[in-house]
Amino acid sequence: MIKNISNLGDAALYCDFGSEVNKEINSKVIRYFKSIQKENIDGINNLTPSYNKLIISFDLRKKNFQTIKKLIENLNITNDDELETNRIKIPVCCDENFSLDIKRLEEKLQITRDKIYEKFFGKEFFCYMTGFIAGMPFLGDLENELQAKRLETPRVKVPKGSVGLTEQFANVYTFESPGGWNIIGNTPQVIFDSTDENNPNLINPGDVVIFEQITKEQYYNNNE
Amino acid sequence: MNKNYFEIKRAGINTTFQDQGRDNLYHIGIPFSGAMDNRNFQISNKLVGNEVNFPIIEFAYQGPLLKYFGENINFAITGDVKFIIRKKNNTIEGKCYQSFTLENADELDIISTNKSVYGYLAVSGEFDVNYQWSSCSVNTKANIGANNGKKIEDGQTIYISNINKNLSDKKLNYINTKIENIRVIQGTNFDYFSDEGKKIFFEKEFVISKLSDRMGMRLEGPKIENIVDTNIKSEGLLKGVIQVPADGNPIIMLSDHGTIGGYPKIGVVISADYDKLVQLTPGSKIKFKKVELADAETLFKLYDLETQNLISQI
Secondary structure, rough: OOEEEOOOOOOEEEEEEOOOOOHHHHHHHHHHHHHHHHOOOOOOOEEEEOOOOEEEEEOOOOOHHHHHHHHHHOOOOOOOOOOOEEEEEEEEEEOOOOOOOOOHHHHHHOOOOOHHHHHHHOOOEEEEEEOOOOOOOOEEEHHHOOOOOOOOEEEEOOOOOEEEEEOOEEEEEEOOOOOOOOEEEOOOOEEEEOOOOOHHHOOEEEEEEEEEEOOOOHHHHOOO | OOOOOEEEEEEEOOOOOOOOOOOOHHHHHOOOOOOOOHHHHHHHHOOOOOOOOOOOOEEEEOOOOEEEEEEOOOEEEEOOEEEEOOOOEEEEEEEOEEEEEOOOOOEEEEEEEEOOEEEEEOOOOOOOOEEOOOOOOOOOOOEEEEEHHHOOOOOOOEOOOOEOOOOOOOEEOOOOOOOOEEEEEEEOOHHEHHHHHHHHHHOOOEEEOOOOOEEEEEEEEEOOOOOOOOOOOOOOOOOOOEOEEEEEOHHHHEEOOOOOEOOEEEEEEEEHHHHHHHOOOOOOEEEEEEEOOOHHHHHHHHHHHHHHHHHHHH
16 A cells, blocks of 8 residues: 655655545555554654655664564555544634634635635544644645635744644644644634643544634633 | 752753653654753763663753752763852862762853753752653643753752762763764655755755754755755654755754654755764854765664763763
């Protein structure tokens, strides 16, 4: 299922599953990721699944590229139906203090904000991967009418909890961070909790996320 | 109440608790972190009789000024660092790679690193730190690790327990050497760059920019031209990966890097050169030198062996 395995530097395998971004390819990546994770192979010290790649890092004191490559090539991979997925609802407030780029989107997409919200809320999005900053989910796919490019100049600080759109993807900023996604609202929901070491991420690769619009009052009640 | 502690009279610029870092969390967005210069981190611990992976204090450029209260304790500083110990009646000029004893009310003033970035302070005891995912390493972006995931601040107190009663003097003859040639393996998007761009990457000098920290090192120099696409579909990153964004200036990912990135990867710094790379100060000139995987593996074995040798000499 892996199209090609090459080395990324001297301490990682770069597993290429294809060039397109879709649920089918990503599910293969996630299946490999979960299977390798379960094996608990000595020397492997990190796995990074993404849209269509899986990077496997290892401790160069214990293993090298050839030995890990052989192990991966001979691994049994779990079937589709064994993939565990959750459905998660995320409340989002679109008050103007939160929807920082809604005007920009109206102009770029040539549709009203009501139409944008109508096409965004209540729809099912698939979590392709998490990362960049701790717990940040990369969700897709947005309808064509909602697809816009990143800001020309990224913000130095995107507020924590911001919900952003770019191209076919949506995400949630789990921490205040620099970033260039189009921000349409903010969630009071905790998406990443470092005190819960076994399960710090609310949203994991393979999960289904549905955003629900809430009022300002609901937003602040949720925060209490 | 613990009776041995440091009072932080001046925190310094970027002073954090670090250890070996944390594994197996890239998939949720948490990088390794850990001491930037692993060799100097391990040596500092050995010089005070600790296990090599004990928590230490890492500082960058200007270090902390600490006043010590408690029973006698040994400390050691590694890197290339200027520091002094102020005792009641005299001041002692400090030396790296050597243990010193602090008595009650002594002050340790870590003035600055010399032409290097990071220094390490280890003590013959255990800093009272909290661990997350088996590591105290501070990641200030996600507020993970010791000290609530934050840098050490002015005025705070750092407690120490389990002080080793057997305070023997230890020393290592070692001088940090600098490198100018950074050895790299070609990256997975090497062919995104023009022939001229590839040539520039391996032949021209780059200067380390001021915009460098524990997350990444930005470089300035001749622009590297991309002829395919200035973005890739976001995918995993590693420390040492060299990305080239649309502006043509390379960025090297360091220990606290974001776990996912969407810029083409032109190369990856070999593991053997990482400790030396992170010590290069802004304004330093570097050149990239191409090596093959097999050579990189051998070079790392040699580097690791050298580190183990140094540790065993203490």
